[in-house]
Amino acid sequence: MAGGQERILRRRIKSVQATRKITKAMELIAASQIARSQARIVANRPYRNGMKRIIVEAALGDPAGAAKLLATPENVETAIVLVITGDRGLSGAYNSSALRAGERLVRKLRAEGANVRLFCIGKKAGAFFRFRGMEVEQSFVGFADRPTFADARLVASTVAAPFIDGGAQEVLLVSTRFLSAATQAVEVERLLPLSMPEIPHADVPKKLKGYTEFEPEVEKLLTSLAPRALESEIFSALLEGAASFHTSQQRAMAAATDNADELGQTLSRIMNRARQDSITTEIMEIVSGAEALRSGK
């Protein structure tokens, strides 16, 4: 019956509009977080660059020590993989692309004969790997949205501990890099042994003539520098991950809002037509009824 269809349509339109309200609100919230998380990346930049400069300086001052600390491991028996995702979903491909890259990396390492110990940041990563039957050693949750430096410290000390006592030869990081507001890309990076940082071009020290003094001597400095550099790397990866998460979520929710708009429009067109049809039918019935009565007189 026509009236019944109209009621069903009206209910569907209502539910689409309710969903649209939610996605719109999430879009706005994510948009406001983007600016904040980007500002935090910018605020972190001087520290990060300063740290890189110091490492380069120290590495140049002590090439032998640096070679030991920065060398590519030859024989990796056990590798630690740290995957950064968000705590929440509804963020487009943000979580899934990092997770897929993480899974690929784990497969590759296992194929090469290495043991893999998995550490995760974000609820999504822990759930994903556990569901797939991979053992997750530790999962850090609750700060993926707004990481603080203390969080980065905690993660750094956890993943560095097995490396320091010889239980692992390599620490790898899978995270989403915030290249610009428009592009974010998942990257796999080696955290330990430290890789020699690439200095942004503008920063290339003009006067690196090997005339730098060290306090204390450079060997000691390098060993105390390494954990701090790791913290700095993890912190910036967390910040970029958070910014990427919010950007991705904003984009996904904007698309969802658009879809809801479109669906609502289509549904209300169908509903209007159904209503029009039922009115026409009704009029036809009345008119033909009246006609019948008149001709019956």
Added chain:
Amino acid sequence: MATLKVEIVSPEAALWVGEATALVARSSDGDFTILPQHTATVGDLVPGVVRVETTEGDVAFAVHGGFFQVGPDEVEGVTLATVLAGVAEKTTDIDVARAQIAKETAEAQIAAETRNEQHDTASHVLAQAALERAELRLRAAAK
């Protein structure tokens, strides 16, 4: 004229950037002062107070360990000194009451754990670190 540009930087933000006449701090080799045209240096900082002397008076920071770098000069005649600190705050921003409470809590915990002879538990180490931080804050604020 040679000048000195000082940057005090923490991971969350640049705390202070500006021109200074001197930078006074302590590395694991001892106290040092950086003046304009100091030679290129890289070193560490032990927890303590980092003082920046400017023509408009001194600014002091409580720094809970970190590193510093002097140079390379970006501009001829401007010596750049960068202080990198994981945790740092301006001494005037220190909440003395909070630091005092933190100190007392840490002391109480340490005392309790010492009685129970739990010297090397993780919480004991954490409490020790918290105590050191609180004491540094109080010392820095009192100056």
